[in-house]
Amino acid sequence: MSGQIAVSMRFRVPAESLRDLITSYYMIEVQGPPAATVEDLLQPEWGNLRIRLRSEWQALDDEGRPVEGLNAALFGPTSHARPVIARPGKLLGIGFTPLGWTILIRTPADALADAIAEPQGELGESIAALREDLLQETAEEAMFARLDAFFEERAHGGNRKEAQIRAVHAALLDPELATVEGLVGRTGLSQSVLGRVCMRSFGFTPKLLLQRQRFLRTLAVLANGDPRPIGQLLDGAYVDHSHFNRDFKRFMGLSPSEYLAMPRLILKAAMGSRDRALGAALQGLHELATGTS
Known part of the structure; x- marks a missing residue:
């Protein structure tokens, strides 16, 4: 860690219809001088989608290679700690249950296990449009409401398993x-x-x-x-x-x-x-x- 830096996180529960699919929405805010960094280890977790709002961050993939510069990234479920480096700014996260990953992301979890990937295809286009909508909002509650609407639409149909x-x-x-x-x-x-x-x-x-x-x-x-x-x-x-x-x-x-x-x-x-x-x-x-x- 370099420079004086502070980290805060704010969690919100999703709409009631999404609570078996999404564990939470969360806003990560890092405050400090532009050159400051904070390093940490993310413990094993279920899958997440993280959207860059106003921040620079870096994570290491399963082979230890740095992944950075993505506006949105899918973090697959992990079986070991993942090193991350954050700089001042804001990052919006969505945590999924295994059921939610199956219904909302629609990619086999083992295909992204211990991996980080940029969303592709229809999902990638939808998330890119979602990010543009989020950037138009100034209030966090309005951002969370947009997330609810986005994922409620994707949840239609469920999954037979x-x-x-x-x-x-x-x-x-x-x-x-x-x-x-x-x-x-x-x-x-x-x-x-x-x-x-x-x-x-x-x-x-x-x-x-x-x-x-x-x-x-x-x-x-x-x-x-x-x-x-x-x-x-x-x-x-x-x-x-x-x-x-x-x-x-x-x-x-x-x-x-x-x-x-x-x-x-x-x-x-x-x-x-x-x-x-x-x-x-x-x-x-x-x-x-x-x-x-």
């Missing part, structure tokens, strides 16, 4: 469910169908999704500054502290102590604001509003 996606999502959020066999039993899907649903809508295999969820449950508690010893904070699916440390290194690329020593200006702003506005500090722990039916 919706019940399966809902069942998998609900099962992944259950801390007592720790095995693929348990997922099969809970969802009523065969192992092959479960695998296809997970890859297409969630981006990863059932086993990796379960591992990611147990990690995120513990990360949410750890990053929130809980003063208890770390052994008391671990998700029940962990055998011991060393088991968690291995997962942490795998998903974040560094040790827990190294992570907690980072400034984490973006994530601290995000987790606190998101928890207050939406009741969940991490997007990956977001619950569907209307259950599984």
Whole structure:
């Protein structure tokens, strides 16, 4: 980080009709001298669309190559931390549930897993037009209203696999469910169908999704500054502290102590604001509003 810089995030819930499809809208605002930068790690998350309003940012793709300069970018679901660099300005984000990604983005999640891409085709043209409309607005609430209208129109028709996606999502959020066999039993899907649903809508295999969820449950508690010893904070699916440390290194690329020593200006702003506005500090722990039916 260079220069004096401050980061704020403001979250909004979407229209009621979209709350099972979109986890939130959020505005990221970075304030500071023009040359100032802030670096952070985005924890594993579901898919997002991020639209540049007045900002410069850079993220690293799955092969460590910088991605920058895009007016709009699809961030696929991730299985590991993603480094980002932000400069003063504003960035508008839309977080999707796996169901929302399937219905609104209409691209298989595994095709963009751990990847960043510029929207293409009809979606790209629609988002480019949406961005132009957003730039005409001066009030954030008017921007959020435009987002509601845009995504409500795209949501028409739903998806014939919706019940399966809902069942998998609900099962992944259950801390007592720790095995693929348990997922099969809970969802009523065969192992092959479960695998296809997970890859297409969630981006990863059932086993990796379960591992990611147990990690995120513990990360949410750890990053929130809980003063208890770390052994008391671990998700029940962990055998011991060393088991968690291995997962942490795998998903974040560094040790827990190294992570907690980072400034984490973006994530601290995000987790606190998101928890207050939406009741969940991490997007990956977001619950569907209307259950599984």
